[in-house]
Amino acid sequence: MSPLPAYKDHYPNDYSACSGCSLCLLICPVWREKRDLRHTAQGRAKAFQHGARPEDIGNALFSCAMCGSCNTICPEGIDLKGALASLRRDLKDGRIAAIIKKLISDNNRPAMEIPKGKAVFLPGINLGESRERIERITALIGHGKGILIADYDGWDIGLAFEAGVDMPVGRLERFLDSLRGVKHIVVGDGIMKRILRLHLPGVKVTGIGEELSSLDVVKKRLLPTDLYVIESRSYNIDFKTLSRHYDRLRKDCRCAFNLDLHMVAVPTTATSMHRLLEMEGIDSREQARWILKGRDVKRIVVESMDDGRAFMDVTDIPVVHLADIV
Numbered sequence: 001m002s003p004l005p006a007y008k009d010h011y012p013n014d015y016s017a018c019s020g021c022s023l024c025l026l027i028c029p030v031w032r033e034k035r036d037l038r039h040t041a042q043g044r045a046k047a048f049q050h051g052a053r054p055e056d057i058g059n060a061l062f063s064c065a066m067c068g069s070c071n072t073i074c075p076e077g078i079d080l081k082g083a084l085a086s087l088r089r090d091l092k093d094g095r096i097a098a099i100i101k102k103l104i105s106d107n108n109r110p111a112m113e114i115p116k117g118k119a120v121f122l123p124g125i126n127l128g129e130s131r132e133r134i135e136r137i138t139a140l141i142g143h144g145k146g147i148l149i150a151d152y153d154g155w156d157i158g159l160a161f162e163a164g165v166d167m168p169v170g171r172l173e174r175f176l177d178s179l180r181g182v183k184h185i186v187v188g189d190g191i192m193k194r195i196l197r198l199h200l201p202g203v204k205v206t207g208i209g210e211e212l213s214s215l216d217v218v219k220k221r222l223l224p225t226d227l228y229v230i231e232s233r234s235y236n237i238d239f240k241t242l243s244r245h246y247d248r249l250r251k252d253c254r255c256a257f258n259l260d261l262h263m264v265a266v267p268t269t270a271t272s273m274h275r276l277l278e279m280e281g282i283d284s285r286e287q288a289r290w291i292l293k294g295r296d297v298k299r300i301v302v303e304s305m306d307d308g309r310a311f312m313d314v315t316d317i318p319v320v321h322l323a324d325i326v
């Protein structure tokens, strides 16, 4: 039997396809901070090619920020992020599972009543506390046709997926049942794109970054002296279409972006589970400093307030959410 994890149902290649090209190291924030191959996609690929088991890699599986940049750049088409999620599920870290269980306070949450054919907004937790911002986003992306804000946005389902923890029986199904038949789902948390696409293949799922930055009213307010920070999880999962979208935006607005030479969005890692679970993770402030290095910008515009907070911690340059520039 193959020692490689079974996550091939949805993606073409697994770790056995790794050629050792090291491109994933160049963009990995964990490699940048730790310089330790065990914590990287390439390191995991090599370990499994040589017969390692998940428990041999152990805690190193939990340092990944799930930014998805390695998926985007891997020339062998390996679903490195999906592989990691499978490995975390296989390893089942009891401490993390216990913390998440505590966070999932209400397992009896009923299914939401969302009319079929509607558009729905799942804000997620990285937009910050501001209800006003959530309502402004809803008004902006509703295009006058209306979009409902979901009572429950599945934030803990995204967190459990990232941590490799199984949700209580029925919880995921009730959430998905509420959304069956809707026309369009807009998510604030990029990780939800992956979960929803997997389970609701016929439904259009987009992120708030691409939705807001497509609007003329928003584009007009972006300035050549801005640094626009793309939320990496949402971007990387739709790299082919969104790299074109942001390239056009860059030409139109002439602002700077957190994109590297390969058009990969450089993550702050602030959206990862580590902050929420109070675990040791990559220092997102150091990533923010690195993104800012050598730039002369007057304002930082973010799609995720988690990214925003990482910048606020390291600079006096004003930081503003994309929805708040209108």
Ligand code: SF4
Residues within 6 Å of the ligand: 024, 027, 028, 029, 030, 031, 039, 040, 041, 063, 064, 065, 066, 067, 068, 069, 070, 071, 080, 081
């Ligand atoms: S998902 Fe991001 S943090 Fe994790 S291994 Fe890939 S590039 Fe590194």
Ligand code: SF4
Residues within 6 Å of the ligand: 017, 018, 019, 020, 021, 022, 023, 024, 025, 041, 042, 045, 073, 074, 075, 076, 078, 080
């Ligand atoms: S980018 Fe892909 S093929 Fe290259 S080292 Fe990383 S996992 Fe292997």
